Amino acid sequence: RNHTHRETVARLQAAGWVLTTYETMRDRIELFMGVRWAVAVFDEAQKIKNPVARVTEMAKAVGADFTLAMTGTPVENRLADLWSIIDAVHPGFLGPLKDFHQAYEIPAADNPAQASGLVERILGGDPPLVLRRLKADHLQGLPERRVEEHAEEMPLAQSAAYDAVIERARARRGERGAMLEALHGLRRISLMAGDLGPEGLTDDVVASSARLSALVNVLDRVHAAGEKALVFVEYLDVQQALLPYLQKRYGLERPPPVISGSVPGTVRQRLVDAFQNSPRGRFGVMILSPKAGGVGLTITAANHVVHLTRWWNPAVEEQCNDRVYRIGQDKPVTIHLLHAVHPEIREHSFDLNLHALLKRKKALCEAAFAPPVATDGDLEALYRESVEDFS
Numbered sequence: 001r002n003h004t005h006r007e008t009v010a011r012l013q014a015a016g017w018v019l020t021t022y023e024t025m026r027d028r029i030e031l032f033m034g035v036r037w038a039v040a041v042f043d044e045a046q047k048i049k050n051p052v053a054r055v056t057e058m059a060k061a062v063g064a065d066f067t068l069a070m071t072g073t074p075v076e077n078r079l080a081d082l083w084s085i086i087d088a089v090h091p092g093f094l095g096p097l098k099d100f101h102q103a104y105e106i107p108a109a110d111n112p113a114q115a116s117g118l119v120e121r122i123l124g125g126d127p128p129l130v131l132r133r134l135k136a137d138h139l140q141g142l143p144e145r146r147v148e149e150h151a152e153e154m155p156l157a158q159s160a161a162y163d164a165v166i167e168r169a170r171a172r173r174g175e176r177g178a179m180l181e182a183l184h185g186l187r188r189i190s191l192m193a194g195d196l197g198p199e200g201l202t203d204d205v206v207a208s209s210a211r212l213s214a215l216v217n218v219l220d221r222v223h224a225a226g227e228k229a230l231v232f233v234e235y236l237d238v239q240q241a242l243l244p245y246l247q248k249r250y251g252l253e254r255p256p257p258v259i260s261g262s263v264p265g266t267v268r269q270r271l272v273d274a275f276q277n278s279p280r281g282r283f284g285v286m287i288l289s290p291k292a293g294g295v296g297l298t299i300t301a302a303n304h305v306v307h308l309t310r311w312w313n314p315a316v317e318e319q320c321n322d323r324v325y326r327i328g329q330d331k332p333v334t335i336h337l338l339h340a341v342h343p344e345i346r347e348h349s350f351d352l353n354l355h356a357l358l359k360r361k362k363a364l365c366e367a368a369f370a371p372p373v374a375t376d377g378d379l380e381a382l383y384r385e386s387v388e389d390f391s
Contacts, residue, residue, distance in 0.1 A: 009034035022047045022055050029058040040064035044296065045071040048088055049081035051097055060088050072322065073315040074130075075365065077373045079105040079115065086122065090129060094121075112370035119369060135325070144332045145325050149355075150218065151339040152210035158193040159342050162350075165189055169387045179383045186350040186386055190340040191238070191309060201241035210340035211351075215308055216249070218336050219285060222304050223250050227331070228275070228284040229304035232293070232320050234311070236260060239287050246285055256285045259293040268297065276301045294320040303331040308338060310354055314362040315372040353385045 003011065012018055012035050025032055040062050042048060048056040048069075067089045075081045083100045086093055094100050107114035122130040135142060154162065169182035192209040206212045215231065222229045233239055243255035257271040271286070278284050278301065286299065290311045302324050311317050325333045339351040346352075357378055364370035374382070 005030070005034075022059070025062070026055040026058045029061055032058075032062050035063075037062065037064040038066065040067045042067070042069045042085075042088065043071075045069035045085045045088075046073050046076055046081065049076060049084050051080065051084040051087070056084055056088065060091065073319060073372075075369050075371050076313065076315055078371045079108055079118075079369065081371070082118075082369060086129065093129065094118075108370060109375065112364045112367070115369055139327065142325065142327075143329060145335070146332070147335045147337060149337045149339060150214040151341050151352075152214040152217075153341050153343050154190075154210045155193075155208050157208050158189065158210060158340070159344070161189050161193040162186065162342055166387055169383075179380065182387055183350075183379060183383055187309070187354075188235075190349070190351050191235070196237055196241050201238075201245040206245075211308060211338045214338040214340075215306060218304070218306055218338075219246070219250070222285075223283040226281045226283055227304060228278075228302040229286075229306055230293075230299060230302045230320075230324060231285060231287050231306045231308055232290050232311075233287065233308040234289050234291070235309065236289075238308070239289070242287055250283060250285070256287055258287040259297075260289040261292040263292070268293075272297050272299055275299060288320070288323075290316050290320055294323065297323050298326060298328060299323045300326060300328040300330075303329065303333050304336065305333070306336040306338070310337070310351075310358065313373045314358045315365065317358070318362075348385060348389065350382075350386045353382055357382055 008031055012031060020032075042059060048059045050056055069085050069089045071085065074085060080097060080101065083094050083097055087097075095103075104115055104118045108118075122128065123132060165182060165185040169178060169185075172178035172181075191211050192205065196205070201212075206216055219229060219231075231242070233242075239258055239260060243258060246252065247255045257275060259268050259271060263271070275284060275286055276299065280301075284301065286302065288294070290309075294316055305321050305324050307317065307320070311320075321333075321335055337355065339355060340349065341352065342349045357374065361370070361372045361374065361378070365372040
């Protein structure tokens with residue numbers, strides 16, 4: 001039955017513990033403010049990374065004697081993400097956001113080592129404000145995890161389309177928006193040479209794409225081993241084209257499940273439950289968008305993660321890997337990175353340059369809480385390496 005405001009607050013006060021969502025807290029904050037909580041725990045605390053978002057403001061309005069925030073990605077886009085989370089747990093500890101921006105964020109943008117003072121401040125106290133735990137150091141019993149890189153040479157049509165993007169980028173050098181257009185063009189062409197036709201994805205289309213060929217080679221191995229894989233790709237047209245193709249290629253009873261931003265949360269969980277409960281030893285594959293499927297899901301029935309496209313942010317990519325590599329996984333996990341390599345420029349190929357950038361960003365993030373998202377300077381360097389630094 002419907003409860004009055006007073007009845008609902010009384011029920012919350014009488015409960016030993018209450019489980020809710022960020023959205024419910026945001027929209028019904030008056031209920032939570034009517035209770036003095038002993039402990040407030042914010043899981044997936046990157047949800048309150050935006051200092052001016054209403055959900056962050058409401059989280060700070062919850063009165064608690066002790067507050068704990070937990071996240072695997074304390075810095076997703078900028079160092080202020082970390083300030084926002086810490087300010088919700090320990091208001092004022094890092095000072096006003098404006099001062100934090102001047103003291104740490106601006107200097108660290110040019111040199112991540114400038115954030116070392118911040119690292120010492122939050123990790124070096126007695127007791128420390130922040131406890132940093134890496135799976136490799138603290139989770140016992142997890143199986144081996146390894147990364148396999150699959151470099152495939154571009155077929156002629158794909159390399160010709162790639163060359164056309166390079167020529168167009170050089171012709172438009174200095175024009176507004178030309179750099180980002182070139183990077184997005186190279187990123188898409190490195191996946192496939194052209195748009196999908198009415199026939200969709202076929203063996204001929206796969207053969208014309210280095211990365212799609214590498215994907216099929218990986219999935220053939222997974223299929224032969226009777227194991228399961230997650231394939232992350234953000235292009236919705238490619239997601240939909242993969243469904244009938246993979247169903248036919250591997251003789252599946254129905255198309256693979258797909259999780260994208262348009263799939264409601266309840267439906268996502270039903271798809272995951274069905275995938276998790278499918279027979280062990282039977283091949284399975286699920287298609288996911290990195291942002292929609294990379295957080296909050298446990299899919300340990302799979303032990304292969306294939307990144308058909310790479311996200312600009314290595315923290316998002318790690319979240320995708322963690323759908324599989326987490327408590328409950330009892331099989332060795334393999335992360336597959338697919339690279340399309342131009343037959344002539346080879347080490348200057350976009351995929352290899354982007355991979356090198358993501359490795360650098362990940363290392364800096366782990367060492368100094370540097371923001372993992374690619375900065376304007378990173379994108380400019382990626383453009384130079386992929387378009388201008390060779391002839």
